[in-house]
């Protein structure tokens with residue numbers, strides 16, 4: 001376990017997060033820029049997931065559901081009624097909030113495995129419903145978003161605006177998490193994750209605390225879902241709401257460090273490029289890239305069960321101390 | 330009266346862990362709660378602070394009926410407890426542990442920090458403020474239990490064996506700390522097996538045995554009472570047990 005809430009000195013991580021926006025400008029072509037966009041997007045998504053599951057120590061393996069709600073809400077409003085995805089994004093957030101209130105209100109009290117299973121069940125049910133409600137969602141065929149570039153359509157020819165959009169999304173989620181870490185909500189949430197009964201004894205309303213964080217997490221994930229749809233410009237239930245997507249949230253967060261604001265970002269900065277590059281380079285043997293990715297993950301879990309972030313912090317702290325020493329401070 | 334316990338019974342299946350217990354407690358006092366292992370002391374604390382729902386009876390705090398309320402509501406009304414088996418939030422620092430309780434009365438981070446720090450100072454743990462709680466030793470953990478409870482700024486503090494396992498110097502330390510806390514106006518109920526300590530601290534003592542209150546009186550009265558001596562040293566096996 002990591003020392004949660006200890007992210008007192010986040011300056012180096014903030015510099016990494018803020019400076020990362022220059023990377024897409026130096027990338028040679030659209031292929032690499034695409035990887036940058038996906039890295040920012042998944043950083044934001046994993047941080048959103050972490051806001052509930054990481055801090056509260058309760059795995060949700062169904063966050064693809066909220067990704068799907070965000071993607072489908074804005075897309076269907078745009079394709080059918082010409083409503084701007086910016087507004088669709090808010091609509092998706094509202095629908096996700098209601099869904100999370102209902103799901104969370106009934107399942108957050110469940111302990112351990114039962115909660116985990118209920119999150120998977122919800123995502124799977126939503127996926128099946130999306131496939132069968134053909135009249136509204138076009139079912140398994142999926143929905144194409146017509147290519148009409150423009151800011152109000154959230155569609156651009158170049159990858160750079162998407163990089164900006166996904167980066168801003170990531171920064172906003174990070175700001176919310178960092179703010180939460182220094183608030184009553186954050187302290188209560190982590191305390192509940194550590195020991196629910198002891199937290200209640202100190203005046204923490206655990207059901208309310210968990211529900212607020214769960215809804216926040218779902219809404220932020222849903223915003224990412226809208227951006228995802230506008231970027232890919234094609235959504236289908238089996239890919240957006242796949243179990244693979246649900247698991248990806250967790251992999252990134254665990255790799256970087258669960259329950260810390262910047263951990264999931266670090267996870268995405270490392271894993272998303274690796275996974276995309278492997279897919280590119282190892283395409284000759286099908287499935288080989290997943291195999292190699294799996295080996296990397298096992299290695300991380302074996303040698304760094306707390307994720308990479310704590311190690312990274314030690315490294316930076318060492319550097320800072322060294323540079324101070326050489327300057328004779 | 331700050332606290333009124335009226336015919337409280339707590340059953341676990343067939344077992345009455347607390348059985349028809351009544352007593353009252355005035356503001357500002359220290360009340361001792363003693364009894365052999367399994368007498369129902371901890372269970373009584375769990376009933377008072379709402380961790381366990383009671384089976385029968387009523388509990389009134391500050392003129393308000395609290396039995397039936399949830400533990401977080403009771404904490405906000407002003408009752409805090411320490412755990413016999415310490416329950417630190419292991420991955421949070423000592424100060425952060427205390428701040429969780431402090432947020433009970435404030436929304437401001439800075440205020441919570443100063444309340445938490447004050448609580449740590451009271452139990453002389455402020456030098457460990459930045460230590461992650463799982464690295465504390467037993468004595469420090471016991472102190473942290475009290476600091477967490479104090480940081481909720483309670484009117485009534487329930488202390489469950491905060492001296493168990495401590496060295497004799499640590500026990501003396503703890504007695505001093507508890508006196509200081511009481512001097513700030515906080516009413517205390519204290520469970521303790523270390524007789525010297527509890528006799529010197531408490532104004533009145535209640536003795537539980539098999540869930541029943543068998544005696545209430547001053548430390549002197551209690552230590553000379555035949556029923557208490559029997560409860561601790563035993564009479565004929567089983568005589569009292571299912572009476």
Ligand SMILES: Nc1ncnc2c1ncn2[C@@H]1O[C@H](COP(=O)(O)OP(=O)(O)OP(=O)(O)O)[C@@H](O)[C@H]1O
Nearest residue numbers: 341344346364365366367368369370371372373413
């Ligand atoms: N949650 C529970 N479920 C079932 N039985 C319980 C529970 N908690 C306590 N008991 C039983 O109730 C009785 C009283 O236990 P309690 O912990 O209150 O005793 P105690 O006076 O605090 O003892 P000690 O001095 O050993 O701490 C015991 O027989 C115990 O086994």
Ligand SMILES: [Mg+2]
Nearest residue numbers: 370371372413
């Ligand atoms: Mg006990």
